[in-house]
Amino acid sequence: MAKYAFFLGCIAPLRYPGIEKSTREVCAKLGIELVDLKDASCCPAPGVIRAFNKKTWLAAAARNLALAEKEGLEIVTICNGCYGSLFEAAHELAHCPETLAEVNKILAEIGMEYKGTTKVHHFAEVLYNEVGVEAIKAKVTNPLEYKVATFYGCHFLKPSNIKGLDDTENPKILDELVEATGCKSMPRKQKTLCCGAGGGLKAAFGDVAKKFTETNLENMKESEAEMIIDVCPFCHLQFDGVQKDLGYSFPVLHLSQLYGLAMGMSKEELALGVHITPVNL
Amino acid sequence: MVTPNPDFSKEIAAAGGEEVKMCFQCGTCTAGCPSGRQTSYRVRKLMRMAQLGLKDEIINSDELWECSTCYTCVERCPRQVPIVDIVIALRNIAVAEGHIRPQHKGTAKNLAAFGHAVKVDDKISALRKEIGLPELPPTVLSNEAAKKDLDKILTLTGFDSITQE
Numbered sequence: 103m104a105k106y107a108f109f110l111g112c113i114a115p116l117r118y119p120g121i122e123k124s125t126r127e128v129c130a131k132l133g134i135e136l137v138d139l140k141d142a143s144c145c146p147a148p149g150v151i152r153a154f155n156k157k158t159w160l161a162a163a164a165r166n167l168a169l170a171e172k173e174g175l176e177i178v179t180i181c182n183g184c185y186g187s188l189f190e191a192a193h194e195l196a197h198c199p200e201t202l203a204e205v206n207k208i209l210a211e212i213g214m215e216y217k218g219t220t221k222v223h224h225f226a227e228v229l230y231n232e233v234g235v236e237a238i239k240a241k242v243t244n245p246l247e248y249k250v251a252t253f254y255g256c257h258f259l260k261p262s263n264i265k266g267l268d269d270t271e272n273p274k275i276l277d278e279l280v281e282a283t284g285c286k287s288m289p290r291k292q293k294t295l296c297c298g299a300g301g302g303l304k305a306a307f308g309d310v311a312k313k314f315t316e317t318n319l320e321n322m323k324e325s326e327a328e329m330i331i332d333v334c335p336f337c338h339l340q341f342d343g344v345q346k347d348l349g350y351s352f353p354v355l356h357l358s359q360l361y362g363l364a365m366g367m368s369k370e371e372l373a374l375g376v377h378i379t380p381v382n383l
Numbered sequence: 384m385v386t387p388n389p390d391f392s393k394e395i396a397a398a399g400g401e402e403v404k405m406c407f408q409c410g411t412c413t414a415g416c417p418s419g420r421q422t423s424y425r426v427r428k429l430m431r432m433a434q435l436g437l438k439d440e441i442i443n444s445d446e447l448w449e450c451s452t453c454y455t456c457v458e459r460c461p462r463q464v465p466i467v468d469i470v471i472a473l474r475n476i477a478v479a480e481g482h483i484r485p486q487h488k489g490t491a492k493n494l495a496a497f498g499h500a501v502k503v504d505d506k507i508s509a510l511r512k513e514i515g516l517p518e519l520p521p522t523v524l525s526n527e528a529a530k531k532d533l534d535k536i537l538t539l540t541g542f543d544s545i546t547q548e
Contacts, residue, residue: 112499115520119511138521141529143498149452150490153474158540208539212532260454270458296417296453303451305486313421
């Protein structure tokens, strides 16, 4: 049985707990053992905390990586932001001994050390590469038939020079994962356009962020999709939160929630009631 | 007239953006930038300003904060310039000199207060319990000693200067 340290991040556990719950249930059904990465913090957020003080970002990320290293486990995240931060921090610390030594001076002050060995994965990547689409299909007990707009977000696949998971201009991983449930992924323009939330843009220039989202929503409508499936709680929050003002009402589900539905979880367990845009299925 | 300042490139390099010198100003970045479609942010221009050392113009600008870090420019750059890393380096320099927006300061304060980028919400804690999760996630929120470790990291790396007024 594959076993990972489960890194929760912030928005999933503290805003959309149905994403956390469904990830736990779905992983159990797929034979993936999740061990809570106890005492972890914010990843910390790559577009804000890293932009404010890179030293803080790297040392706090290293602390999270060291917690997993101590358990001898690789990390799985359910958020593109966490994946981006932890993957990039792990990459930098694995490839730059001087930086690792500097970070370890800070970690020594709290009685910790990071050797630089932790590997970091995204939930969707683990499903696609470790479990596989065919094995997922075999676990679907409640086939779905929604027409879906897949939303990759930015930090799942990019920067591709260190992640190398899929084609960043025309990716297919998430489309295949979604179609494993019986849903149909609807082709659309500008499939990889950012949701607008990242990099501190949502916080500082919310109207600009909303314009990114609006372009995505227009393209999704034109594609005749009836639902948005994301792999990032921050993209999830952006679509769920701002579409009403723009005149849209797509149900927004994280991939783990879609899989929860397809594998027989109840709507209550998926905590869909907390979504800002009502999810009427 | 602007006065180029070659010393600024050293400052950028120290902050992790040394490869700005690789940019040859083709403009592929600006052409694909989703923020550039909505704002006056021009990636190519920012790279050139960084090369020329126009520090004050950069750190006082709104445009520096209009990048959503989507990496479209990085993916398409023919010189493989790590543009997002350079934007991050420039933002670090700006913040170190006190240029940070109140909303961003709020996010930084959340990290210091909770160890997470968002606040704890009682309604969500109740919902967590309803669906069979612990009220608080098993993170620094559930372990005071772990939160103190994080606090120490924030202090040792100079983050307190951002969160304290």
